[in-house]
Amino acid sequence: MNQKPVLKQAFISSLPVLMGYTTMGFAAGVLLAAKSGVRLPAFWAFLTSATSISGALQFMLVDWIQKAQPMLDVVLLTVCLNIRYSMYGLSLIERFHGLPPAKKLYLIWTLTDETYALEVENKVPPGGDSILYCLTLAALNHFYWIAGVVSGALAGTALSFPTKGIDFAMTALFLVILTDQCRERKNRVYAAVGLLASTACALTVGAGRMLIPSMILMLSALIVFRKPLEKLESWKPGAGS
Amino acid sequence: MSGTSTEYLLLLTAVTAGVTFLLRAMPFLFFGAGKRPPALVLSIGNVLSPAAIAMLVVYCFACYVQDRAPAEHMFGLAEIAAAAVVVALQIWKRNPLLSILAGTAAYMALVQNFIS
Numbered sequence: 626m627n628q629k630p631v632l633k634q635a636f637i638s639s640l641p642v643l644m645g646y647t648t649m650g651f652a653a654g655v656l657l658a659a660k661s662g663v664r665l666p667a668f669w670a671f672l673t674s675a676t677s678i679s680g681a682l683q684f685m686l687v688d689w690i691q692k693a694q695p696m697l698d699v700v701l702l703t704v705c706l707n708i709r710y711s712m713y714g715l716s717l718i719e720r721f722h723g724l725p726p727a728k729k730l731y732l733i734w735t736l737t738d739e740t741y742a743l744e745v746e747n748k749v750p751p752g753g754d755s756i757l758y759c760l761t762l763a764a765l766n767h768f769y770w771i772a773g774v775v776s777g778a779l780a781g782t783a784l785s786f787p788t789k790g791i792d793f794a795m796t797a798l799f800l801v802i803l804t805d806q807c808r809e810r811k812n813r814v815y816a817a818v819g820l821l822a823s824t825a826c827a828l829t830v831g832a833g834r835m836l837i838p839s840m841i842l843m844l845s846a847l848i849v850f851r852k853p854l855e856k857l858e859s860w861k862p863g864a865g866s
Numbered sequence: 867m868s869g870t871s872t873e874y875l876l877l878l879t880a881v882t883a884g885v886t887f888l889l890r891a892m893p894f895l896f897f898g899a900g901k902r903p904p905a906l907v908l909s910i911g912n913v914l915s916p917a918a919i920a921m922l923v924v925y926c927f928a929c930y931v932q933d934r935a936p937a938e939h940m941f942g943l944a945e946i947a948a949a950a951v952v953v954a955l956q957i958w959k960r961n962p963l964l965s966i967l968a969g970t971a972a973y974m975a976l977v978q979n980f981i982s
Contacts, residue, residue, distance in 0.1 A: 648963050649963060649966075652967070661869075663875060669875055673879050673883075676879055676882075676883035677883040678886075679882075679886050682882055682886065686878065686882065689878060690869040690870060690874075693868055693869035693874060694869075696878075699878065699881055703881070703886060703889075704885060704889065705914065705918035705921070706918065706922075707885070707886050707889050708889060708911055708914050708918070709911070709915045710886065710889045710890045711890070712893075713893075714892065714893030714894050715902075715903075718893055718894060729894070733887070733890050733891050733894060734887055787974075787978055788974075789977055789978050790944075790970070790974035790977040790978060791974060793945075793948055793969065793973035794966055794970045796926040796927070796945075796949070797948070797952045797965065797969040797973075798962075798966055799923045800923060800952045800965075801956050801962045801965050801966060803916070803920060803923055804952075804956040804957060804965075805960075806915070806916045812913075813916075815913040815914075815915075816916040816917060816920040818917050819919070819920030820920045822917075822921065823921035823924040823928075824924055827924055827928040831932060832928035832932040835925060836925060839921050839924075839925075840921070843921060844910070847910055847913055848906070848910065851909060
């Protein structure tokens with residue numbers, strides 16, 4: 626059958642992502658050009674955004690470049706930042722089962738928060754090819770993200786404005802994610818665990834060396850106190866205290 | 867190795883892209899149709915994200931503290947004020963871009979004009 630409606634619907638579904646990715650990517654690109662100190666920021670903006678397609682990571686990269694962060698830290702932090710991606714595939718295993726390797730790899734590679742949400746929603750027109758729909762969505766969103774980051778890097782290179790303090794964008798991004806996560810009451814418990822573990826490490830070993838001990842402390846606490854923490858999820862202040 | 871050297875940047879790109887891809891591919895590698903991951907893995911996977919993001923917020927603030935002497939940056943007034951802008955706007959308007967831009971602009975205005 627004619628698959629044109631599928632392509633059209635994929636484009637319509639992707640429009641909110643177009644808005645989000647180009648603007649957020651733009652901010653990350655400006656930050657890279659203004660603060661990382663790399664030569665050819667647009668080139669590195671392209672390479673990093675095209676290969677990892679991850680918002681928080683794109684902001685974090687600037688900090689890592691500035692500090693020449695050791696690779697072990699980079700690996701562990703990337704896992705922490707993006708661990709949620711490892712849950713997404715669970716609901717797509719059956720749909721992607723038996724696909725040609727190239728298509729399957731591309732769909733996995735491009736599995737961002739937004740693309741995942743749209744693929745699960747799967748608003749493919751009746752009789753349309755669901756895989757074609759997913760591939761089109763994935764490619765469009767991938768393109769929006771790259772376009773945003775690269776144009777931000779170009780703008781950041783071309784414009785010269787006082788950039789002192791612009792790196793607060795990364796802090797702001799994490800605060801936004803945390804605020805949204807804390808709308809769900811169960812997440813507050815785990816955010817508190819992260820807050821306590823990392824504050825303890827920041828106070829004892831300092832900002833420069835806090836990340837690895839924080840992650841170890843946090844993970845141990847989450848595993849060891851799994852049951853009591855699960856009970857806390859449904860604890861109501863005022864009911865018993 | 868300097869952070870802006872080509873070697874470091876290539877390594878950084880490869881490592882971040884590789885780890886991110888592996889995370890995305892994990893369910894497809896380990897759990898075929900019908901096979902579910904162990905309960906501990908699922909539960910840690912679900913709760914690690916808020917803990918990690920909270921840690922990164924603490925890390926950002928710890929870096930501000932480390933970079934300057936307390937009196938010099940008015941005991942974090944700019945950071946606290948800008949963070950309050952971000953959180954309040956996000957609770958109120960739920961628009962990530964607006965919250966980030968407004969908070970960053972507020973912070974830049976504060977540190978460029980009034981503080982240090």
